[in-house]
């Protein structure tokens with residue numbers, strides 16, 4: 001299912017160069033399954049035409065409070081034909097997203113100004129059912145100005161969801177804070193906004209990817225884990241309202257928005273990172289494929305082929321068992337930290353998952369078939385706990401992660417109460 005299926009978004013554009021990004025955002029929202037109704041200020045009409053926005057949204061654009069047309073597709077009920085676009089346009093909306101939100105528009109919102117359709121519509125929206133999300137966009141001096149910062153603080157206090165700004169090159173040639181986020185970032189934030197905040201107040205630590213165990217400075221032993229599952233879990237936990245730390249083995253995946261990422265190489269590096277970040281963690285998801293063994297002594301110089309036919313012999317020693325160690329910690333044992341392990345197996349998944357759960361001492365073990373998941377965008381999961389087994393059938397990793405995170409939140413609450 002698409003992320004925004006069934007959602008109706010009113011997309012407001014106020015006057016700023018970033019209107020060009022609103023076209024991309026509109027397209028992205030529609031692709032994500034939302035229906036989009038565009039409303040533009042007079043200033044926005046100077047930057048991008050309503051023709052473009054109509055073509056991308058598939059609906060006529062509104063910009064004047066005097067516009068007598070009916071909104072396409074909306075169930076206007078008693079309001080049909082009443083010339084009140086500022087009322088009718090939002091009654092079916094799941095959210096109003098103003099992107100870009102100009103400095104002027106935010107100041108207007110703050111004071112309850114209502115001399116154009118977009119501000120009038122925001123003022124007239126039902127506060128309980130139609131959240132307002134704004135994406136500021138402006139020159140860095142405008143953004144840093146105390147007047148703007150005061151307005152942002154007050155808008156947040158009024159319950160308006162003010163998104164972050166980006167940083168970097170600006171259309172005016174200056175460099176700094178104030179750019180509007182990119183369309184994909186805005187889509188992420190809007191999608192996350194709708195996610196139930198079942199992990200609010202939690203600190204979730206996730207490990208992901210393979211580890212790399214050096215043989216010498218140029219060679220090493222690793223495995224086929226891509227990190228995609230762990231990264232998707234980190235994203236889902238962040239969407240669900242958690243603070244998330246992602247300890248990632250050597251992979252080149254983009255960091256999910258809002259997630260703190262710590263890059264590591266070997267299992268021992270991973271252990272050091274976990275020692276640093278686990279202090280106040282409330283959930284630990286061990287999705288990384290941590291090497292069980294490492295070369296007993298890595299050479300500090302490249303091992304050379306000398307032409308004699310001599311083949312070097314590798315001897316191994318055991319790596320620390322990160323999950324078992326954390327599961328045995330005082331915080332995990334006293335119910336302050338809920339631990340979830342992963343097992344990537346090649347066969348006999350249920351048996352191995354059950355055995356591993358007992359060996360690691362964790363309340364929940366998630367089994368998946370390694371060769372079927374490594375590097376893939378899809379997976380299927382087997383959740384093994386004390387009571388039995390639950391199957392999450394084949395789906396994309398983000399959808400599975402959202403289900404898993406919701407399930408972990410529910411289990412953690414029960415576990416914490418039972419352990420107290």
Ligand SMILES: Cc1cc2nc3c(=O)[nH]c(=O)nc-3n(C[C@H](O)[C@H](O)[C@H](O)COP(=O)(O)O)c2cc1C
Pocket residue numbers: 013014015016017018041042043044101102103104105106137138139142
């Ligand atoms: C070329 C140009 C670019 C502008 N870019 C921005 C901008 O990025 N952000 C902003 O807050 N205002 C910007 N402005 C100023 C707004 O367009 C102006 O404050 C306008 O009154 C906003 O109207 P609105 O809030 O009703 O859309 C720009 C003005 C011009 C002429």
